[in-house]
Amino acid sequence: MTTAGVRATARIEARDDGRGGTSLPVLDGEGPLALRRVRSGGPEARVMLVGAMSGPLGGDRLAVEARVGPGARLRVGSAAATIALPGQAKGEARYDMRLDVADGGELWWLPEQLISAGGSDLSVSSRIELRGGARLVFREEQVLGRVGEEPGRLTSRLTVRRDGRTLLDQELACGPGAPGGWDGPAVLAGHRALGQLVIVKAEFEKDPPAARPLREYAALTPLAGPAVLVTALAPDALLLRRVLDEALNELT
Template identity: 90%
Template sequence: MTTAGVRATARIEATADGRGGTSLPVLDGEGPLALRRVRGSGPEARVMLVGAMSGPLGGDHLAVEARVGPGARLRVGSAAATIALPGQAKGEARYAVRLHVADGGELCWLPEQLISAGGSELTVSSCVDLSGGARLVLREEQVLGRVGEDPGRLTSRLTVRHDGRALLDQELACGPGAPGGWDGPAVLAGHRALGQLIVVRPEFEKDAPVARPIGEYAALTPLAGPAVLVTALAPDALRLRRVLDEALGELT
């Protein structure tokens, strides 16, 4: 930790153990990013990301990296919501997620919500690289402000590549200082919880679900590749999770 904030990286590496299961030769957390292996089922290894400190705070630069090898199966969750807070150090906080899944590997990335508290400024970048027949379930949920609170500034970018080709590359900025219209009818329409779910399956290359609405403020969209994207808005985190869980159940 410095006067400019905390610098920390957590690293996970999952490999097939040769006995039908998954081992974790690398499970290394730093500072506020603690990693714990929890009991899984069958060939899947499960890891929980535990926040050992408040944050990210202003000036913090945090990163989580995960690599899944051929034949390995990894599920990553978090013990609680992540809350972006102003902190004492000036400047924005940065949170980077870097995921790599090899051909034949499978990753389920299912953290709890990210809450943008009033006065905070956070940039989140998530980059996923998939090879060949890799499988992925990735969920992002963002809540703008705590109860009765205006949100902080939140910028979020998600990039997913398959064999070097972009499946998805999108960015959204919300809160004070964001480009005008972010809360208007064409973007959030006054909602304070937004989320997305991307599911990559080799079988979607030939047999992808058809595009359709899911309820009033959610939609399922097949992408140009073996992937499906679900985007959703909701008035609160609980209702957002219900919509995404329903979509995930249909897709998997």
């Protein structure tokens, strides 16, 4: 840790163990990013991301890298919500995720919500590289402000690529200093919880789900490839999770 904030990277590597299961030759956390393997009772490996310190705070640079090899199955969650806080150091905090899934590998990325507390300034970047028949379930949930609190500034970018071809590349900025209209009827419409679910699997190549609304503020959209995107807005994190879980159960 320095006066400029914390620098930390957590790394996960999952491989087919040759016995019908998944091994984790690399499971390495730093600073506030602690990793724990949890019992799965099946062929997949399960990892929990445990926040060992508060944050991300202003000036922090945090990153999570995960690689899933051919035939390996990995499910990653988090023990609690992540709260972006102002901190003592000035400047933007960054939280970068780099996920790589080989042909025949499978990754379920299901962390708890990210909460943008008042006064914070956080930029989140998630870049996912898939190859061949890789399978992906990726959930992202963001809550703007704690109860009775205005949100901090939050910028989030999600990029998903398959065999070098972009399936999804989108960015959203919310909170103080964000482009005008972010809270208006064309974007968040006053809601404070937003989330998305990206599912990539070969079955969608022949039988893609049709685009349709799921609830008043939720929709399913097929992507250019064997993938679908579910986006949702809600007044609170509980309802947001319920909507995304319904879509997850239907699509998987």
